[in-house]
Structure formats: C-alpha cells, structure tokens
Amino acid sequence: MLASPLFVDIRRGAVEDLSTLLHERYVSSTGRVLIAVGRTQGADIWRRISSSLPEATVFEVPDASLAAAGALQEELGKQGYDAVVAIGGGRTLDVAKYAATRAALPMVAVATNLAHDGICSPVASLEHPHGKGSYGVALPLAVVVDLDFVRAAPRHLVSAGVGDVVSNLSAIEDWLLAHRTQGEPVDGLAMAFARTAGEAVLRRPDSIEDDAFLVALAEALVLSGMAMSVAGTSRPCSGACHEIVHAVDQLFPGKSNHGELAGVGALFATSLRGDTALLGEMAQCLHRHGLATDPAGLGLTTDEFVRAVLHAPTTRPDRYTVLEERDLDEAGVHREVETFTTAVAAVL
Numbered sequence: 001m002l003a004s005p006l007f008v009d010i011r012r013g014a015v016e017d018l019s020t021l022l023h024e025r026y027v028s029s030t031g032r033v034l035i036a037v038g039r040t041q042g043a044d045i046w047r048r049i050s051s052s053l054p055e056a057t058v059f060e061v062p063d064a065s066l067a068a069a070g071a072l073q074e075e076l077g078k079q080g081y082d083a084v085v086a087i088g089g090g091r092t093l094d095v096a097k098y099a100a101t102r103a104a105l106p107m108v109a110v111a112t113n114l115a116h117d118g119i120c121s122p123v124a125s126l127e128h129p130h131g132k133g134s135y136g137v138a139l140p141l142a143v144v145v146d147l148d149f150v151r152a153a154p155r156h157l158v159s160a161g162v163g164d165v166v167s168n169l170s171a172i173e174d175w176l177l178a179h180r181t182q183g184e185p186v187d188g189l190a191m192a193f194a195r196t197a198g199e200a201v202l203r204r205p206d207s208i209e210d211d212a213f214l215v216a217l218a219e220a221l222v223l224s225g226m227a228m229s230v231a232g233t234s235r236p237c238s239g240a241c242h243e244i245v246h247a248v249d250q251l252f253p254g255k256s257n258h259g260e261l262a263g264v265g266a267l268f269a270t271s272l273r274g275d276t277a278l279l280g281e282m283a284q285c286l287h288r289h290g291l292a293t294d295p296a297g298l299g300l301t302t303d304e305f306v307r308a309v310l311h312a313p314t315t316r317p318d319r320y321t322v323l324e325e326r327d328l329d330e331a332g333v334h335r336e337v338e339t340f341t342t343a344v345a346a347v348l
Contacts (some may be wrong), residue, residue, distance in 0.1 A: 002189075003229050005120060007142040010218045012211070015045055015110060015146040018085070019052040027106060027141060028082035031055040036072060036096040038088025041112040041149055045087050056085075064091030065127045072099035081105060083141070089113045089157065090258075094124040097137040109140035113153040114161035114217050116258045117197075119143060120225030123234055132249060139229055145218045147211055156257065158208045158217075159289045163263025165220045166282055167241040168198035168227075170266035173273060174239030174321040182320050187236070193227035194236035196220075202285050238316075240272070240323045241265035246315035247308040248300070256298040260291050264298055268309070271340035272322045280347040287348050294341045302341075306333045 007025050009017070022028045032055045037043050039060065046058060059075050062068055072095055076084065084103075086096030087110040100107035111119040118125065124137045150158060172191055178184040197220035206213040227236040234242070244265035248255055255261070263286045270279045283293050292298045295305035310333055313323050328336060 010145040012147045036086045038092040042088035061092045069095045069098040076103040090118040098124040101137040106141040108142045110144045112149045113157040115157045116164040117221045117224035120222040160259030163259040167262040167266035168194040170269045171239035178320040190227045190231035190236045197223040240269035240321035243312035247312040283344045
C-alpha cells in the first residue's frame with residue numbers, strides 16, 4: 001500500500017481555507033491543533049488566520065534541532081491535540097514532522113517556500129550536538145502551498161527547489177548503477193515519481209515569476225517526497241549529489257543552501273558518468289534560474305570542493321554511487337573537477 005497525503009492544495013490564497021481543510025477532511029473537527037510556526041513568514045500567516053482557529057495553540061520553532069523537536073513533542077503531551085499544523089519553511093516542517101511522528105499525531109504542512117523536497121518527504125533533517133542527522137518520519141497528512149506567500153519568500157528560497165528536484169535525475173542513475181553492479185533492488189514506481197518530478201522542471205522556459213512554474217515546482221517537490229515514501233528510503237532522490245551536500249554541510253557549514261548544493265553535486269556526478277547531454281540540460285536549467293553551476297558559485301574554492309568530494313562517500317557508507325564506483329584519489333578528483341567546470345562553461 002502507498003502512504004500519501006490525504007490532500008494537496010497548491011494555489012494563491014490556499015492558507016485562507018486552512019480551518020475548512022481541517023474540518024472537512026476530518027483532521028480536526030474542534031480546531032484543537034498545535035500550530036508550529038517559523039519566526040518569519042509562519043508567524044505572519046498565523047496572525048492572518050488566527051481568528052478562524054480560536055481553539056489552536058501556537059508554538060514558535062526556534063531552529064531545526066532535535067532539541068526543538070523534543071520541546072514541541074513535550075508540548076504536544078500537555079493536552080489532547082488533534083493534529084500539528086506546521087507553517088513555515090523546511091526547518092519548521094522537519095521539526096514538526098519529527099515531533100508529530102513521535103507523538104503519533106497527524107501533521108499538516110503549510111509550506112512558505114519551495115527550497116527543497118522536505119515539504120512532503122518521510123525524512124526530517126535535524127541538527128544535534130555532533131552535527132546533523134536524517135530521521136525517518138511519517139508523511140504529512142495534508143500539504144498546503146500558498147503561492148502568495150511563496151512569492152513573498154526570498155527568491156533563493158524558491159529557486160533552490162529547482163536544484164533539489166533536478167538532482168533526482170542524477171540520483172536515479174546512481175540507483176540504477178547500484179542495481180547493475182551491486183544487485184541493489186530498485187522500485188519502478190518510486191523511480192517514476194522521482195523522474196517525473198525532475199523532468200517536470202528541467203526544460204520549462206518559464207520561471208519562478210510565473211504561477212504556472214511555481215505550481216509545477218511545488219507538485220514536483222511533492223512527487224519527490226512520494227517517491228521516497230514508495231521506496232522506503234531517500235534513494236530515488238539522493239545519490240552522489242546528496243553525499244556531496246552532506247559533505248559540504250559537515251566540512252564547510254553555512255555554504256549556500258541545500259537545493260543549490262544538490263544541483264551542483266548532481267552536475268558533478270553527471271559529469272563523472274560522462275552523460276554530456278544530461279549535463280548540458282541540467283546546467284542550462286540551473287543557470288536559467290540563477291542557481292550555481294560550479295563550486296565558485298557555491299562560495300567554495302576548487303580545493304574545498306575536492307575535499308568535499310573525497311569526504312562525500314563517508315556520509316552515506318551504505319550507499320553505492322558513481323563516487324564509490326570511480327573511487328578517485330585527490331589528483332583524480334582535481335582532474336574531474338576541472339573537466340566538469342570546463343564542460344559546464346562550454347554549454348552556458
């Protein structure tokens with residue numbers, strides 16, 4: 001059986017109907033929900049809709065940490081809530097997904113940006129005293145994306161989602177590689193969802209200035225989450241590209257953002273596989289949306305990027321990708337980075 005959101009609403013003004021959604025979809029007939037909000041847009045949205053949910057309680061999420069998720073879970077135990085409604089960006093949603101899962105309560109995701117596929121994924125990325133970890137969680141029961149608030153978010157928090165979605169196309173190739181060489185099983189439905197998500201934005205000529213593109217991007221992010229749910233793992237959306245993301249996060253924290261890192265990681269992995277056609281299309285797509293296409297665009301030197309690539313396989317030792325297949329030494333990675341940056345420059 002396939003776990004999926006009960007309801008997905010992507011449009012302008014969607015948040016205004018939140019109380020109706022909770023009632024008509026039998027999430028909460030009383031409106032007794034805990035609203036988890038981020039510090040910026042989430043709080044602003046709550047002020048707009050608070051009169052329609054008089055029985056709700058508000059919890060401000062301070063950061064994307066296990067401690068914050070624990071505090072939210074503790075708050076959930078203080079009275080009988082019907083559900084958790086998370087309003088904000090990926091950090092707020094991840095904290096709420098983790099706490100709601102541990103408290104065995106349904107969770108509604110109200111996304112205020114489209115930075116990555118966490119809006120509907122069965123994974124929460126949370127910080128702890130020794131770094132950052134990925135934790136299995138339940139999917140949101142419903143997903144709401146209000147395009148009015150997405151448009152109000154910083155541009156890079158919208159366009160970054162393009163990088164995360166497009167990286168699916170690289171992750172799929174890594175999964176197929178592991179299937180061919182290691183006998184790792186693949187899931188055709190999960191792969192179809194992930195590929196459809198990546199292809200949905202790869203060649204579109206419009207941009208985040210257009211509602212039609214924002215709807216396509218939001219749907220693609222939801223499909224990516226569904227792909228991971230079907231597979232029971234992040235495999236269809238996470239390969240060498242995300243190993244590089246995790247390596248950069250560990251070695252050079254604060255550099256760029258998840259989606260943009262995933263995009264460059266996918267370009268490098270695609271270059272390693274020698275797929276020049278896909279490399280060109282991906283690079284043009286990222287460039288069209290103002291995203292980085294090389295280490296310099298991420299604020300990394302060549303030497304720093306090489307260090308990240310060498311460190312990347314250790315971030316997911318159970319995962320076989322093109323990085324593990326090539327098993328390059330430092331000199332080899334330097335050569336491949338030069339080949340990659342030269343190839344990308346030639347198509348832009």
